[in-house]
Amino acid sequence: METRTRILEATWRLLEERRGRGVRMRDVADAAGISRQAVYLHFGSRSDLLVATARYLDEVRGLGERLRGYRAASSGVERLEAYVEFWGNYIPEVYGVARALLADREVDEAAAAAWDDRMGAVRESCRSIVEALHDDGMLTSGWSIEEATDLLWSILSIRNWEQLTIECGWTTERYVALIRELSRHAFVRKAQEHDHAC
Amino acid sequence: METRTRILEATWRLLEERRGRGVRMRDVADAAGISRQAVYLHFGSRSDLLVATARYLDEVRGLGERLRGYRAASSGVERLEAYVEFWGNYIPEVYGVARALLADREVDEAAAAAWDDRMGAVRESCRSIVEALHDDGMLTSGWSIEEATDLLWSILSIRNWEQLTIECGWTTERYVALIRELSRHAFVRKAQEHDHAC
DNA sequence: TTACCTGCTTTACACTGTGTCAATTGACAC
DNA sequence: GTGTCAATTGACACAGTGTAAAGCAGGTAA
Incomplete structure (x- = not known):
């Protein structure tokens, strides 16, 4: 699976688990099995990541x-x-x-x-x-x-x-x-x- | 006027002015004309201050x-x-x-x-x-x-x-x-x- | 083989805002 | 004078985001 997708999946999973609270870039990186900085190679900022996750989710959920x-x-x-x-x-x-x-x-x-x-x-x-x-x-x-x-x-x-x-x-x-x-x-x-x- | 009241008034004024956004302890202190640390002598934390301001406001507004x-x-x-x-x-x-x-x-x-x-x-x-x-x-x-x-x-x-x-x-x-x-x-x-x- | 990308890692650091700590000052009270 | 109270100054810890730079492993192309 592409790293980008792995990040999105991890973000989604964590956000659901914790009901949207207390999910840091650190946690996302760990969950995706990459370094924190690598997340920034794919998403410029936390907001970018959240927005992308929302779009991804809409797509996956049909x-x-x-x-x-x-x-x-x-x-x-x-x-x-x-x-x-x-x-x-x-x-x-x-x-x-x-x-x-x-x-x-x-x-x-x-x-x-x-x-x-x-x-x-x-x-x-x-x-x-x-x-x-x-x-x-x-x-x-x-x-x-x-x-x-x-x-x-x-x-x-x-x-x-x-x-x-x-x-x-x-x-x-x-x-x-x-x-x-x-x-x-x-x-x-x-x-x-x-x-x-x- | 008591310092405590001055702080509450300043907090209230700033929060109304900025519609509750972007008001830091620093700003409150400046507006009340005291040092940032002095605010902590009266209110243990930002939350304390906000809660106290809300109560104060209810009182003042009858x-x-x-x-x-x-x-x-x-x-x-x-x-x-x-x-x-x-x-x-x-x-x-x-x-x-x-x-x-x-x-x-x-x-x-x-x-x-x-x-x-x-x-x-x-x-x-x-x-x-x-x-x-x-x-x-x-x-x-x-x-x-x-x-x-x-x-x-x-x-x-x-x-x-x-x-x-x-x-x-x-x-x-x-x-x-x-x-x-x-x-x-x-x-x-x-x-x-x-x-x-x- | 050498040279070069690309994607990722590691380490370090800047910045913001909250909250803590310690030493100091100024004023007023007895 | 001595004590005390409120406030000041300056420094620092901590969390979390975001940036920067150097290095490394893999594949690709000359």
């Missing part, structure tokens, strides 16, 4: 394919449910790397840009969900598309996931179920049930 | 009194609205300190404990709101008290506020209005309007 259900969904409601399902199951698999990147973001400009780019993609998904709901006439009245997008994006943030699962002890299943419920209450119009009842 | 509206509210809905109003206006005033503490939390055990303690208080408020809603028969069916508390607590988290105001550019007014709306949709039963309509 990010594209896993979004198929979401992309295939025809209605807004289906789209919303498919995305929450995907996202709630994806986060725990990449959490270690995400957390390290998030910590680095506070300090490093490049890491911040990389993170914002990734989260921008999530935001685009939120917007597309909200627009689909709107097109179906199913977006709760009172929200503009922009506002609903921002809110949904915040609800789905990694920080929120962190708080609910790690601090509150929720399982992945519970997270998915309750976030789905929350976003339904917030964004999906109740009109039909209402019409039906009368 | 945290207790500002919660009066919330405490006085009789119904669950009023309680919810009063709290969102209070919280949405309070965060921007203490954000710098909160952010620094939050960053320190990643690293320092004591800072983590202090932060968790503060957020525990917020959680208690959320629980009391949810319980009040429940007692009024106004809690949306489907949530347990525990679940609704966890969710409301997450919605009101500083991280969420950060994302909505700083990243999405929301004003305080918008934050308060939309978070109120979101939590109403999520937790306040719609039954009465329904009954009324029929």
Whole structure:
């Protein structure tokens, strides 16, 4: 295996093991079986390494394919449910790397840009969900598309996931179920049930 | 003015100015007009200083009194609205300190404990709101008290506020209005309007 | 064989920020 | 004067990132 790949694998493994905390360049080098300096021959800085690991992980985990259900969904409601399902199951698999990147973001400009780019993609998904709901006439009245997008994006943030699962002890299943419920209450119009009842 | 107070004031000012980023012990000392080492005569560590600054700030800003509206509210809905109003206006005033503490939390055990303690208080408020809603028969069916508390607590988290105001550019007014709306949709039963309509 | 890359190693060092230690000074109190 | 208290100065330890330079083993090409 190429050294570069060995480094990425080692970084990933360590970050998952330690939930993104306390992984130094030293540790990565040791885990990859090379000298600390050799890491710098492949990645210019810690941030570079973290960003590359995140990309590598998306590739290995088949990010594209896993979004198929979401992309295939025809209605807004289906789209919303498919995305929450995907996202709630994806986060725990990449959490270690995400957390390290998030910590680095506070300090490093490049890491911040990389993170914002990734989260921008999530935001685009939120917007597309909200627009689909709107097109179906199913977006709760009172929200503009922009506002609903921002809110949904915040609800789905990694920080929120962190708080609910790690601090509150929720399982992945519970997270998915309750976030789905929350976003339904917030964004999906109740009109039909209402019409039906009368 | 006592040196201790001068240090706290300086810390606070710097943290607000720089939004909680890049404030070193050196800077605090300079701003307070004393030597770096003198800061350690009053606060054992950076975390100590941050925690003390947070407490000082609560005191100066009259945290207790500002919660009066919330405490006085009789119904669950009023309680919810009063709290969102209070919280949405309070965060921007203490954000710098909160952010620094939050960053320190990643690293320092004591800072983590202090932060968790503060957020525990917020959680208690959320629980009391949810319980009040429940007692009024106004809690949306489907949530347990525990679940609704966890969710409301997450919605009101500083991280969420950060994302909505700083990243999405929301004003305080918008934050308060939309978070109120979101939590109403999520937790306040719609039954009465329904009954009324029929 | 000689010459030359390439990828990695080893050792050393610069830099930043936190926290500690010891010797010293200045002021005020009795 | 003597004691004490707060603060000062200067030096240093430590962790972690990143840089720099010299050397070495392997393969390749003339």
